[in-house]
Amino acid sequence: MSVLIEFSMSPLDQGESVGDYVARSLAIIDESGLPYRLGPMGTCLEGEWDEVFAVVRRCYERMREDCRRITAVIKVDAREGRSGRIESKLERVERSVGRKLRT
Amino acid sequence: MSVLIEFSMSPLDQGESVGDYVARSLAIIDESGLPYRLGPMGTCLEGEWDEVFAVVRRCYERMREDCRRITAVIKVDAREGRSGRIESKLERVERSVGRKLRT
């Protein structure tokens, strides 16, 4: 199964600007080698279940080094017999709407 | 306040391929005139609270015409004194990581 997740993770105890913490997670994601795509509200990541959740765990372990309270939301969309879904899902919607969308 | 939301909405009673339903929502979003960005797992939308939730409601009203069960997830990030955040949040993370990321 292709496991596509989108996740966001933030400290709750570090004030309203959490960009530096997000950046540290992104560095971990970028180095994982898995296909990913950063969005304004979270990052999509594709792989096997254990692969994608190992990356989420690394982000958590890094954040807990200096944060006392951490919140995260992980959305999962697992589908049999597909891969390359980060790109294909966007193309599919654009084709169906019949015009170029902002992606 | 700038209200940035990410939302995804799917019928639960229409089988595993829900791309046509997603496409109908995207047409509604694209016609709303609000800044948006389609991602693999949801669409980001920015505006005032009432503006963005009016769009989500239109997507729901359209979907309930022919679906009996609908699920949605809406993530909200509201922040005082900012706008144009769909772009600026991505730029901010890239700048902080110090390299080009996949967006």
Place this chain on the structure above:
Amino acid sequence: MSVLIEFSMSPLDQGESVGDYVARSLAIIDESGLPYRLGPMGTCLEGEWDEVFAVVRRCYERMREDCRRITAVIKVDAREGRSGRIESKLERVERSVGRKLRT
């Protein structure tokens, strides 16, 4: 359609203890007269689309009075021809598992 939502809303700029803000939202929810149920990670609320989202909006308006950054997650489960689902969904799962569960 019965619209069942679960939502949680927190300030991101008020430190790690956000219980007082959650309590203010709960007071608003309790006074709404809609069926609800408080859980450890969010509150379930049932009604028509406009009813439940009006309550969420009141919680947001109250919180923005003294918070500069607010995050929320809203999960929606809308279903034709049902009501009283806050109770019935729990009973249905217990019956199917065949033993008393912790609810």
Place this chain on the structure above:
Amino acid sequence: MSVLIEFSMSPLDQGESVGDYVARSLAIIDESGLPYRLGPMGTCLEGEWDEVFAVVRRCYERMREDCRRITAVIKVDAREGRSGRIESKLERVERSVGRKLRT
């Protein structure tokens, strides 16, 4: 850190009634021995990171035996130096509101 998660997991390809699949997950959760609490929109689970995510993974492995498309949402709230938070978070809010709430 106490890791409190709430998660829901459903097949997208099995029609609008997914109660039997939810019941199978609940049996797995109940047998895990971790503190949990079933709610109308998801189940809360508390433990170490690896403990709670091992349970989520078992639910996924069981569901993929006969489902081709699976969606899940996992909310995480991790906090230093606390435990027993499934109960304590509810008590804290009730105390703060100053009246009995529906839990």
